[in-house]
Amino acid sequence: MKKRILIVVGTRPNFVKITQFKKVAEKYSDLDLRIVHTGQHFDAKMSDIFLKQFKIEVDYFLDINGTTANSLIGHIILKLETVISEFNPDLLLCVGDVNSTLAAAICANKLKIKLGHIESGLRSLDKEMPEEVNRILTDEISDICFVTEKSGIQNLKKMGKKDAQIFFVGNTMIDTLVHFKSEIEASTILEEIQAEKQDYFLVTMHRPRNVDTKQALLKIIDLFENTTKIKKVVFSIHPRTLDSFNKFGLFEQLNTIENLTIIEPQNYFSFQKLIAHAFCVITDSGGIQEETTFLQVPCITLRENTERPSTIEEGTNTLVSFKTDEILEAIQEIFKGKLKTATIPKHWDGHATERIIKKSMEFLV
Template identity: 75%
Template sequence: MKKRIILVVGTRPNFVKVTQFKKIANKYPELDLKIVHTGQHYDEKMSNIFLKQFNIEVDYFLGISNASANSLIGEIIIKLEKIVTDFKPHLLLCVGDVNSTLAAAICANKLNIKLGHIESGLRSLDRAMPEEINRILTDELSDICFVTEKSGLQNLKNIGKTNSQIAFVGNTMIDTLVHFTKEIEASPILEEIQQKKGTYILVTMHRPRNVDSKEALLKIIDLFKNIAPKNNIVFSIHPRTKNSFIKFNLYSQLSKIKNLTIIAPQNYFSFQKLIKYAFCVITDSGGIQEETTFLQVPCITLRENTERPSTINEGTNILMSFDTEKIESVISDISEGKSKKGSIPELWDGNATERVLRKISEFLI
């Protein structure tokens, strides 16, 4: 009898982590894997274009409404319950740390379905982050925890997970980078925005602390004005960030900065090419810390903490508070060849999805 699996995704970062699952699941005739898309991100730039590029076949689409976190989680649980009841999976897999992740975990728990968590064990130790609460609760409910980096192993043991519940598999997001190397290289984005390889700083900002107040936005403008005389800047502006600049009547001031190119969110292939050929990256993203580490591109992460310490301990990532002078100093070090030389963490080799499914096959016997 085939073992039935439901894989739940909901956001753009989730999609990047599951691109190889259906293809590799086909190698396991004993597994029947279906993908459920909650619809947490569902528009052309944040969802559709990624699904099309990755050729991800979605089996069920929940079509949730754009509501508060509580309403969103509740709606997912209700709609997912019907699919689980009909399909009767032996395992439900959830990904990452978004609201769709937590909703799927609660649904599995209440329906007495075994739960697997991909990207398990990551911790920022900052409970003010909604994602941290999602990670903690999802890991507590999980029967099997798939770990991307070694810090996750100890974090899971600290909450009482046994060795049989923990699988160190590597990073499925890196599988996507490896698999789509040719498509990334073929992107014409550098020509489109008139940038040369290795000559620009790529910037992304979207976390509330960095973009939700006028004071925070003025700090971004000040940073750009200080580094623009010596550096081209490519600012991939998140819709949340753009709306904030407009709300506080600062977008015009931002757009007038010399040597600053503002671009809309890009498809996956284009954005990865921008990362690959950047002089350095400035971000507050989680996943970009990992992508820059794998691509060996210097990364400055403007946060007080990170749930991905391997990118600092082993990779190219530098974690720091938003201090313009310190950021300028790091950029200067990078330009003078003084930046740290990172290495690629263990098992970030493009085969993590294979290890996940192999473990699931063994787990469900």
């Protein structure tokens, strides 16, 4: 009898982490693996275009449109329960740290379905971050924990997880980078925005504390007014960030900065090419810290903490407070070639998906 595994995803970062699962699952004649998309990210540029690029076949679409975190989580639990009742999985795999992750974990737990967490054990130690709370709660009720980096092992042991529940498998997001390398290089995005390799800063910003107030947006403008004097700045503007600039009437001020190119969210291949050929990346994203480390591109992360310490201890990432003078100082360190010698963390080799499915099948025996 076939083992049944259900993977639940809901956001763009989730999709990037599951691109190889169905391909690997085809190697197992005794496995029926299906994917649920909750609909947490339903915007065409934030969702659909990724699914099409990766050719991900979604088996169930929940079409959730919650306006608050609580309503979103509640609706996902209710609709996912119907899918679980129909498919009757032996194991549910949830991914990352978004609201869909927590909702799927709660639903599986209440229905007595074995639960696995992909990207388990990451900790920023900042419970003001919604993602941190999602991680902790999901890990607490997970039966099997798939870890991307060494810090995750220790974090899980501290919360009482047993060795038999923890598997250091590597990073499935890197599997996607490796698999689609040729498609990424084929992108013409640099020509489209007239950017030269290694001659621009790539910037992304979307976390509430960095974009939700007028004061925060004025800091972004001040940063760009200074960094554009050094190199071209390519600002990939998140819908949340754009809405905020419009809300406070600051978009025109942003848009008039010389040597600043504002672009809307890109498809995966184009955005990865922008990362790969940037002089450095300035971001508040979690996943980009990992992608820059793998691609060996300097990364300045505008946060007080990171749940991905391997990107600092081994990789190309540097944490900097959101102060223009400190950011400019970090940029000068890169110019001086003082970036620490970076290595790629263990198991970030393109085979994490294979390890997860192998361990999942062994777990279900």
